[in-house]
Amino acid sequence: MAKSPASAEPAPPVRDRPNEPKRYAATNDELLDFYREMLLIRRFEERAGQMYGMGLIGGFCHLYIGQEAVVTGVQSALAKTDSVITGYREHGHMLAAGIDPKAVMAELTGRAPGISKGKGGSMHMFSVEHGFYGGHGIVAAQVPLGTGLGFAHKYKNDGGLSVTYFGDGAANQGQVYESFNMAELWKLPVIYVIENNQYAMGTSVNRSSAEDQLYRRGESFRVPGLQVDGMDVCAVRGATDVAVDWVRSGKGPILLEMKTYRYRGHSMSDPAKYRSREEVAAMREKSDPIEHCKKDILSAGAADEAKLKDIEKEVRAVVADAADFAESAPEPEAGELFTDVLVGTYG
Amino acid sequence: MPTEIKLPAMSPTMEEGTLAKWLVKEGDTVKPGDVLAEIETDKATMELEADEGGVVGKLLVAEGSDGVKVGTVIATISGEGDASAPLPPAGGAGGGQSAAEASPSTTGADSPPPIPPASGRGEKEAPGRADAVPATAAQPPAKPKAGDAPASLQVTPDTPGPTHRQTVREALRDAMAEEMRADGTVFVMGEEVAEYQGAYKVTQGLLDEFGPQRVVDTPITEYGFAGLGAGAAMGGLKPIVEFMTFNFAMQAIDHIINSAAKTNYMSGGQMRCPIVFRGPNGAASRVAAQHSQNFAPWYASVPGLIVIAPYDAASAKGLLKSAIRSPDPVVFLENEILYGHSFDVPDGDVALPIGNAAVVRTGKDVTLVGYSLTVGTCLDAAAKLAEEGIDAEVVDLRTLRPLDGATVLASLKKTNRLVVVEEAWPTCSVASEIVALCMDEGFDDLDAPVLRVNSADVPLPYAANLEKLAFVKVDDVVGAAKKVCYR
Numbered sequence: 067m068a069k070s071p072a073s074a075e076p077a078p079p080v081r082d083r084p085n086e087p088k089r090y091a092a093t094n095d096e097l098l099d100f101y102r103e104m105l106l107i108r109r110f111e112e113r114a115g116q117m118y119g120m121g122l123i124g125g126f127c128h129l130y131i132g133q134e135a136v137v138t139g140v141q142s143a144l145a146k147t148d149s150v151i152t153g154y155r156e157h158g159h160m161l162a163a164g165i166d167p168k169a170v171m172a173e174l175t176g177r178a179p180g181i182s183k184g185k186g187g188s189m190h191m192f193s194v195e196h197g198f199y200g201g202h203g204i205v206a207a208q209v210p211l212g213t214g215l216g217f218a219h220k221y222k223n224d225g226g227l228s229v230t231y232f233g234d235g236a237a238n239q240g241q242v243y244e245s246f247n248m249a250e251l252w253k254l255p256v257i258y259v260i261e262n263n264q265y266a267m268g269t270s271v272n273r274s275s276a277e278d279q280l281y282r283r284g285e286s287f288r289v290p291g292l293q294v295d296g297m298d299v300c301a302v303r304g305a306t307d308v309a310v311d312w313v314r315s316g317k318g319p320i321l322l323e324m325k326t327y328r329y330r331g332h333s334m335s336d337p338a339k340y341r342s343r344e345e346v347a348a349m350r351e352k353s354d355p356i357e358h359c360k361k362d363i364l365s366a367g368a369a370d371e372a373k374l375k376d377i378e379k380e381v382r383a384v385v386a387d388a389a390d391f392a393e394s395a396p397e398p399e400a401g402e403l404f405t406d407v408l409v410g411t412y413g
Numbered sequence: 414m415p416t417e418i419k420l421p422a423m424s425p426t427m428e429e430g431t432l433a434k435w436l437v438k439e440g441d442t443v444k445p446g447d448v449l450a451e452i453e454t455d456k457a458t459m460e461l462e463a464d465e466g467g468v469v470g471k472l473l474v475a476e477g478s479d480g481v482k483v484g485t486v487i488a489t490i491s492g493e494g495d496a497s498a499p500l501p502p503a504g505g506a507g508g509g510q511s512a513a514e515a516s517p518s519t520t521g522a523d524s525p526p527p528i529p530p531a532s533g534r535g536e537k538e539a540p541g542r543a544d545a546v547p548a549t550a551a552q553p554p555a556k557p558k559a560g561d562a563p564a565s566l567q568v569t570p571d572t573p574g575p576t577h578r579q580t581v582r583e584a585l586r587d588a589m590a591e592e593m594r595a596d597g598t599v600f601v602m603g604e605e606v607a608e609y610q611g612a613y614k615v616t617q618g619l620l621d622e623f624g625p626q627r628v629v630d631t632p633i634t635e636y637g638f639a640g641l642g643a644g645a646a647m648g649g650l651k652p653i654v655e656f657m658t659f660n661f662a663m664q665a666i667d668h669i670i671n672s673a674a675k676t677n678y679m680s681g682g683q684m685r686c687p688i689v690f691r692g693p694n695g696a697a698s699r700v701a702a703q704h705s706q707n708f709a710p711w712y713a714s715v716p717g718l719i720v721i722a723p724y725d726a727a728s729a730k731g732l733l734k735s736a737i738r739s740p741d742p743v744v745f746l747e748n749e750i751l752y753g754h755s756f757d758v759p760d761g762d763v764a765l766p767i768g769n770a771a772v773v774r775t776g777k778d779v780t781l782v783g784y785s786l787t788v789g790t791c792l793d794a795a796a797k798l799a800e801e802g803i804d805a806e807v808v809d810l811r812t813l814r815p816l817d818g819a820t821v822l823a824s825l826k827k828t829n830r831l832v833v834v835e836e837a838w839p840t841c842s843v844a845s846e847i848v849a850l851c852m853d854e855g856f857d858d859l860d861a862p863v864l865r866v867n868s869a870d871v872p873l874p875y876a877a878n879l880e881k882l883a884f885v886k887v888d889d890v891v892g893a894a895k896k897v898c899y900r
Contacts, residue, residue: 186680193683248634412767
C-alpha cells in the first residue's frame with residue numbers, strides 16, 4: 067500500500083475496550099428476585115395471550131415469552147435516574163421497571179385506567195415516573211429517541227444513562243447507525259441493547275443481515291460491543307454491569323447483543339411457519355431462562371421447591387388480579403377522544 | 414484587454430452583496446486562485462478568487478459597500494500582455510468612469526432604476542426586489558425605512574410601542590437568543606448551525622454566546638437528529654431542531670409525526686415532546702423540484718402538531734418565541750426569500766399568541782388570505798386593486814394548525830368574497846382547507862365562489878421562464894380578486 071502522508075504521524079493508540087464481562091455472582095435474595103420477576107413477565111404474557119384469544123385485547127400484541135432474562139438482568143443493574151426505551155414488545159420492560167401490572171393489562175384491554183388511558187394499547191405505553199419512555203411502534207424509531215434521552219442526561223449532567231433496546235430486525239434500519247455516529251461523536255451515555263431473538267418477524271438474522279454478529283455493528287463508529295447469553299439472567303447482569311461502568315465513566319455508548327429467543331410468534335397473528343416446532347421445543351427444553359435460574363437457586367440452596375411454588379402462587383395471583391381488573395374496568399369516556407392532543411391551549 | 418471582475422451570484426437567492434474587504438490593492442500582481450476580496454452574501458461571507466492572473470487595475474467599489482448588485486463590475490485585471498496598459502473606464506458603456514467615484518452601492522451605467530414593489534419572485538425580473546429595498550442610485554447606502562418600502566413590507570406590528578427595522582433572519586435569531594437566555598434547557602441543533610454560523614445565517618452569533626453544548630452541529634443525518642431531538646424533548650429539554658431546509662426533513666418526517674406529534678396522546682397526556690422543528694420551507698430560487706416544496710399542507714393535517722408559517726419579521730420573532738415556550742411539538746416554517754426582508758419589529762421581549770391570524774390590511778370589497786411569502790403577494794395585489802377601486806382586506810394566517818377560522822370568517826362576513834393565495838400545489842392544500850371552511854361555516858356570507866391561487870400542479874422546473882410560470886404572481890391574485898368581485 068502506498069504510504070499516505072498521514073502515516074508519518076504516530077499510530078493511533080489502541081482503543082480502550084470494555085473488560086470481558088463475568089457472570090454475575092448473585093446473592094440468594096437476588097436470585098429469588100430474578101426468578102420472581104421473570105416468572106411475573108412469563109405468566110403475565112401467557113395471560114395476555116389468552117385474553118387476546120378471547121377477544122379482550124385487540125390489534126397487534128407482541129409477547130416477550132422466552133426473552134425474560136434480558137430485561138430482568140439489565141434492569142437490575144440500573145439506577146433510579148436512568149431512562150429506558152424500547153420498541154413495541156415492551157410489556158416485560160414495563161413490569162421490570164416496577165409499573166403496576168394492572169395499569170399495563172388495562173391498557174392492553176383498552177380501558178380507562180390503562181396506563182395510557184386506553185389510547186395507546188399494547189405498543190404505546192409510557193411511564194415517565196418510572197423512567198420508562200415507551201413503547202414505540204415504528205421499528206427502530208426508539209433508537210434515536212433513546213440517544214436523545216442520553217443527550218438530555220449529559221446536557222443536564224444528572225449522572226443518568228439511557229438504555230435503548232431494539233431487536234435484530236431494527237438493527238438493519240439506517241437510523242440506528244445515524245444514532246451510533248452521534249452518540250459516539252458526543253460521548254453520550256447510552257447502552258444500546260440488541261435483543262437478538264433471531265427472527266425479524268419471519269426473517270431470520272442470517273437471511274437479513276450481512277454482518278450477523280450484531281455486537282460488531284457499532285465498530286465502524288467505534289462503539290464497542292459485547293455478545294451476551296441472553297438466556298442467562300446472571301450473564302446479562304454481568305455484562306450490563308460492565309456496560310454501566312463504561313458509560314458512567316464518560317467513555318460514551320456501548321452495545322450489548324443479547325442472544326435470546328422468543329417462543330411465540332412475532333405477534334399474536336403470526337403462524338410462525340418460518341421455523342420448526344422442534345427448534346422452539348429444543349430452545350424451551352435446553353435454554354429456558356426461568357428453568358436456568360431455578361437450577362441456580364436450587365444448587366445455591368437459595369430456596370427449596372416448596373418456596374419456589376409459593377413464589378409461583380404469588381405471581382399467579384398478581385396476574386389474575388391484573389386480568390380481572392383489566393376485564394372489568396370501564397372503557398374510556400367518549401370525551402377522552404379529544405383530550406391530550408395538545409398540552410397548551412391556543413388561539 | 415483588461416478583464417472586468419463582476420460581482421458573481423454566490424447563492425441561489427443572492428441578488429446583491431456587501432464588499433466586506435479588498436485583499437488586493439491597485440497595481441498588485443495576482444495569480445489564478447488568489448483571493449481578491451471577501452464578499453458577504455445573504456448567506457455567508459465568501460472569498461472571491463481571481464480566475465486569471467494579471468495586474469489589478471482599478472478597484473471600483475469601495476470596501477464596506479453594501480447593496481452591490483450581482484453583475485456589478487467591481488474591479489479590473491489586466492492580462493500579462495497589457496499589464497502596463499492604461500486603466501480603462503469601468504462599468505461598460507461610456508461615462509463608466511463615474512462608477513468608480515459614484516457611491517459604492519451604485520452599478521454605474523448598468524444600474525437599473527429602483528422599482529419599489531415586488532414581494533415574491535413573481536416579479537423576479539424587476540430589479541430591486543423587496544428584500545433589497547435598494548438604496549437609490551448615487552446615494553450612499555442607507556438603512557431603509559418603513560415609509561420607503563413597498564406595500565408588501567409595510568406591516569404594522571400587533572403590539573404598540575417603539576420598533577426597530579430588522580430582517581426576518583435577524584428577528585428569528587433574536588427570538589432564539591432571548592429564549593435561550595431565559596431558559597437553560599433550550600438548545601439549538603442542526604447542520605451547520607454552530608461553527609458555520611448557519612447555512613442561511615439564522616443562527617449567526619449563537620455559538621459565541623451560548624457555546625457548543627447549546628448550539629450543536631450535527632452530522633448530515635436528518636432522520637437521526639430529528640429523533641435524537643425528540644428524545645431529548647421527552648427527556649426534559651427544549652430542543653430547537655433546524656433543518657437546513659424542510660425538503661430534507663422528509664427524511665425525518667417519521668419522527669416529527671410518529672414520535673413527536675402523537676406521544677402526548679398515546680401516553681394519555683403523561684409524556685410530552687416540547688420541540689421546535691424549524692427551517693426554510695417552500696421554493697427559493699432556481700433550485701428545482703427536489704429543493705422547492707411547501708410542506709405546510711402536510712404538517713397542517715397532523716393532529717398533535719402546531720404549525721406556524723409567519724410572514725413579517727415581527728410575527729416571525731413573536732411566534733418563534735411562543736413556539737419555543739410551547740409545551741407541544743411545533744413545526745415552524747420559514748421562507749428563504751423572506752429572510753432578507755426588513756420590517757418593523759417591536760423592541761424588547763414580545764411574544765405573539767399561537768393560533769391567531771392577523772388582518773394586515775383592512776378593506777371592504779374582497780378578502781385575500783395568505784401565509785408566509787404570499788402575504789406579501791396579497792399586499793402587493795391589494796395595492797394594485799386599490800388603483801382599480803377595489804378595496805381588499807388581507808389576512809395573514811400565521812398559524813396553520815390550529816387554524817384561526819374565526820378571523821377568516823369574520824373577514825368573509827365583511828367582504829362576502831374571498832381568494833386564498835398559497836405557494837403550494839393546489840390539491841389537498843391549505844387553500845383547499847380554507848375553501849372547505851368557507852363552505853362549512855361561511856356559506857351564507859358568500860357572494861361568489863371562493864377561488865384558490867396556488868402554484869402550478871407540477872414539480873418545480875429549473876428553467877427561469879418555466880419557474881416563473883409555476884409561481885403565484887401578483888397579477889394572478891389581482892385577476893382572481895376581480896373575478897370574485899365580478900369586475
